[in-house]
Amino acid sequence: MSDWNWHSAWPAPAKLNLFLHVVGRRADGYHLLQTVFRFVDHGDLLRFAPRADGEVVLATPLPGVPPESDLTVRAARLLQAATGCRDGVEIALEKRLPMGGGLGGGSSDAATVLLALNRLWGLGLPRARLQEVGLALGADVPIFVYGRNAFAEGVGEAFTPVALSSVWYVVLEPPVQVPTADIFRSPALRRDTPAIAATDWRPGVGGNDLQPIAVELYPAIAEYLGWLSAFAEARMTGSGACVFAEFATPAAAAAVLAALPAGWRGWVARGLPEHPLAGLGAP
Numbered sequence: 001m002s003d004w005n006w007h008s009a010w011p012a013p014a015k016l017n018l019f020l021h022v023v024g025r026r027a028d029g030y031h032l033l034q035t036v037f038r039f040v041d042h043g044d045l046l047r048f049a050p051r052a053d054g055e056v057v058l059a060t061p062l063p064g065v066p067p068e069s070d071l072t073v074r075a076a077r078l079l080q081a082a083t084g085c086r087d088g089v090e091i092a093l094e095k096r097l098p099m100g101g102g103l104g105g106g107s108s109d110a111a112t113v114l115l116a117l118n119r120l121w122g123l124g125l126p127r128a129r130l131q132e133v134g135l136a137l138g139a140d141v142p143i144f145v146y147g148r149n150a151f152a153e154g155v156g157e158a159f160t161p162v163a164l165s166s167v168w169y170v171v172l173e174p175p176v177q178v179p180t181a182d183i184f185r186s187p188a189l190r191r192d193t194p195a196i197a198a199t200d201w202r203p204g205v206g207g208n209d210l211q212p213i214a215v216e217l218y219p220a221i222a223e224y225l226g227w228l229s230a231f232a233e234a235r236m237t238g239s240g241a242c243v244f245a246e247f248a249t250p251a252a253a254a255a256v257l258a259a260l261p262a263g264w265r266g267w268v269a270r271g272l273p274e275h276p277l278a279g280l281g282a283p
C-alpha cells in the first residue's frame with residue numbers, strides 16, 4: 001500500500017470493549033476508564049485519491065453527518081494542520097459499521113485516515129504522534145492508531161498490550177443509536193469501580209459499567225442482551241448499542257446467528273491478533 005491507488009481498500013475495523021470500568025472522573029468531566037480493546041475482522045473500508053488543490057473532499061457523505069463534521073474529513077484536515085502539508089485528498093468511505101454502536105466506527109475511520117495519509121502524503125510521523133493527533137478527535141481514536149489489542153487506562157489512551165486467543169464473536173445491532181455523551185452524563189452512572197492492575201485482567205474479568213445506564217434508556221438493548229444470553233455470556237460494547245458474546249468456533253457462532261429473530265441485525269466476526277494496519281511502516 002505504498003502508492004496512491006483509488007482501488008486499494010484500507011480497512012477500518014470495529015473494536016469490542018471486552019470489559020469497561022469507570023474508575024474516576026477528571027476535573028474537565030471526562031471519565032477515567034479501564035477497558036480491554038479487541039479488534040475484530042468486520043469494519044468499514046476507505047479509499048483515497050490525491051488532489052493537487054490541497055482540498056479534503058469526502059466523496060461519500062453519510063446520511064445525517066455534514067462532511068465538515070465527518071471524522072474522516074476532520075482527521076485529514078487535522079493532519080494537514082499538524083504538519084503544514086499542502087497536499088489534498090479525496091476520500092471514499094464504505095460504511096458497514098452502525099453509528100452510535102459502541103464499535104468505534106467513526107473513530108476507526110479517523111485512525112485509518114491518519115495512518116493512510118501519513119503514508120500517502122509521505123509525512124513520516126511516528127505512531128505515537130499520530131495517537132496524539134487522534135486523541136483530539138475522540139477518546140477512541142488512539143487505540144486504532146496504536147493497533148494492538150490492549151488494556152487501556154486514562155480516558156482510553158494509555159495502553160498495555162494483551163495477548164488474546166483466537167475466538168469468534170456474535171455481534172448484534174439493536175436498532176438504536178446511542179449518543180456516548182448521554183450515557184456518561186447520567187447521574188446513575190457508577191464512577192467508582194475499583195481499579196485493577198493490567199496484569200490481573202483475564203478474559204471474563206469485569207463488566208461494562210455503562211451497560212445498566214444504556215439498558216435503562218434503550219429497552220431494545222436489554223431485549224437483545226436477553227436473547228443472546230441464552231447462548232453465552234452477553235455484554236454491551238462501549239456506550240452501546242451493540243452487544244456481543246464469545247464462541248470458541250466459527251460454527252458455534254454461525255449457529256447462533258442462524259437463529260436470529262426475523263428483522264434483527266447481527267454478524268459473526270473473528271477476534272484479530274492485531275489491527276490489520278498494525279504492520280504498516282509507521283515507527
Ligand SMILES: C[C@](O)(CO)[C@H](O)COP(=O)(O)OP(=O)(O)OC[C@H]1O[C@@H](n2ccc(N)nc2=O)[C@H](O)[C@@H]1O
Nearest residue numbers: 029030031107138139140141155156180181184238239
Ligand atoms: C465508551 C468508549 O467507546 C469506550 O471505548 C469511549 O470512551 C468513547 O469514546 P468516543 O466515542 O471517541 O468519545 P468522545 O467523542 O471522545 O466523547 C464523547 C463524549 O463522551 C463523554 N466521555 C467520553 C469518553 C470518556 N472517557 N469520558 C467521557 O465523559 C464526554 O462527554 C464526551 O464529550
Ligand SMILES: Nc1ncnc2c1ncn2[C@@H]1O[C@H](COP(=O)(O)OP(=O)(O)OP(=O)(O)O)[C@@H](O)[C@H]1O
Nearest residue numbers: 070071099100101102103104105106107109140238
Ligand atoms: N465517519 C464517521 N462514521 C461514523 N460516525 C461519524 C463519522 N463521522 C462523524 N460521525 C459522528 O459520530 C457519531 C458517533 O459515531 P461512531 O460510529 O463513532 O459511534 P460509536 O460506534 O458509538 O463509537 P464509540 O464506540 O467511539 O462510542 C455518529 O453519530 C456521527 O454523528
